[in-house]
Amino acid sequence: MKKSIGSRTLVYPTPVFMVGTYDKAGKPNVMTAAWGGICCSKPPCVAVSLRKARYSYDNLVERKAFTVNIASENYVKEADYFGIASGRNKDKFAATGLSPVKSDLVDAPFIKEFPFALECKLLHTIEIGVHVQFIGEIVDIKADEDVLNANGVPDIDLVKPILFAPEMQAYYGVGNFLGKAFSIGKEI
Amino acid sequence: MKKSIGSRTLVYPTPVFMVGTYDKAGKPNVMTAAWGGICCSKPPCVAVSLRKARYSYDNLVERKAFTVNIASENYVKEADYFGIASGRNKDKFAATGLSPVKSDLVDAPFIKEFPFALECKLLHTIEIGVHVQFIGEIVDIKADEDVLNANGVPDIDLVKPILFAPEMQAYYGVGNFLGKAFSIGKEI
Numbered sequence: 001m002k003k004s005i006g007s008r009t010l011v012y013p014t015p016v017f018m019v020g021t022y023d024k025a026g027k028p029n030v031m032t033a034a035w036g037g038i039c040c041s042k043p044p045c046v047a048v049s050l051r052k053a054r055y056s057y058d059n060l061v062e063r064k065a066f067t068v069n070i071a072s073e074n075y076v077k078e079a080d081y082f083g084i085a086s087g088r089n090k091d092k093f094a095a096t097g098l099s100p101v102k103s104d105l106v107d108a109p110f111i112k113e114f115p116f117a118l119e120c121k122l123l124h125t126i127e128i129g130v131h132v133q134f135i136g137e138i139v140d141i142k143a144d145e146d147v148l149n150a151n152g153v154p155d156i157d158l159v160k161p162i163l164f165a166p167e168m169q170a171y172y173g174v175g176n177f178l179g180k181a182f183s184i185g186k187e188i
Numbered sequence: 189m190k191k192s193i194g195s196r197t198l199v200y201p202t203p204v205f206m207v208g209t210y211d212k213a214g215k216p217n218v219m220t221a222a223w224g225g226i227c228c229s230k231p232p233c234v235a236v237s238l239r240k241a242r243y244s245y246d247n248l249v250e251r252k253a254f255t256v257n258i259a260s261e262n263y264v265k266e267a268d269y270f271g272i273a274s275g276r277n278k279d280k281f282a283a284t285g286l287s288p289v290k291s292d293l294v295d296a297p298f299i300k301e302f303p304f305a306l307e308c309k310l311l312h313t314i315e316i317g318v319h320v321q322f323i324g325e326i327v328d329i330k331a332d333e334d335v336l337n338a339n340g341v342p343d344i345d346l347v348k349p350i351l352f353a354p355e356m357q358a359y360y361g362v363g364n365f366l367g368k369a370f371s372i373g374k375e376i
Contacts, residue, residue, distance in 0.1 A: 002289075002298075002305070002330035005340055009232045010329060011306065012258055012342075012349035013201050013362065014225060037202060037225030038354070039237045040316040044197045047235060047321070049227045070200055076366045080373030095376055101190075110190075117190070118199070126314060128228040128323060133235070135316060141198060142190035149356075152193055154200075156353040161200035162366060163351070165344040166226065168337075169369040174201065175361035178264045178350060182357060185268030188283060 009035075013163035016079050016171065017048055020067035020100070020109045020117070021059035023087065028100035028109040030069070030092055031056045032083030034164040035131060044138040046118055049131035055087040060134055064122040065106035068136075069114045073160045073173045080171070105139050115159045116143035197223075201351035204267050204359065205236055208255035208288070208297045208305070209247035211275065216288035216297040218257070218280055219244045220271030222352040223319060232326040234306055237319035243275040248322055252310040253294035256324075257302045261348045261361045268359070293327050303347045304331035 036048035110117035120136025224236035288297035298305035308324025
């Protein structure tokens, strides 16, 4: 028998997206967002939700572009900092010593030290409530060669991404391989 | 120097959402979706993207309700099966021996054996491309008492959710605790 625990924003896992943007003056900024995910295969799209009060919100509306950076777990402190501090009064790249790189395809910066980044053009803006959802078309992904597997894909065991557990307010790493998708279910 | 690896639907991690719906005849169905995530804090909302060809697509459009079920890793085969088989010609509950429970709040079933489920009312439908995104308001969460922590929240270490690695087509478990959110970043 299940128990009602109320209306909560709880799923496991949520991602830890570091959203890269430029402000009006061209200063690069990055903020952490856990409300998001892939939302379409063709065109390849990713969604990320921001509150209007966020400094990155105006950047994204004006530049119509953003990057989604995936950090390795050794950058968990930086990932957390990017969610706490505001680009309004801090230069988060200077504070962390991380390096913004201008995308050659979209008007947004990605983070040099993180294993891969999605370069996105804004396609749709959906007002939901306190969050506004931005849907971006993924025009390219830039990845470090040393995390690519034999198929040219960033390997999750090399990337070592961070997961977020909402309500528990905690970060976790990736655990054991459990099985191949579109395969192990065939045993049923 | 990063390398271009092309436009791909790749982020780590993506969730493994089991979407529960009823069809016209009232038959419960469930399908697996990795394209989704929380998208708003107030109202609490979750997004999930489906292709129109999916049997669940019509169910969701007609019933304007769905559940998002989070499986434990011991159900990884069932989770995979729910993404392979179609409710059009299979009774997936009968095939897996899992039990649909009618939600008392929304017109959709949740899965008894999984640790928790979000009960959602359809709020927005966004046509993106080959996928249509459904945004549901989370009206309640039903959870097993034995996965709740001292704060009454499903504990990620007890839930043992499944992660999906797109492009690698693989499932993973949750790994080590890395740090407290809104906390460890203050050291910077």
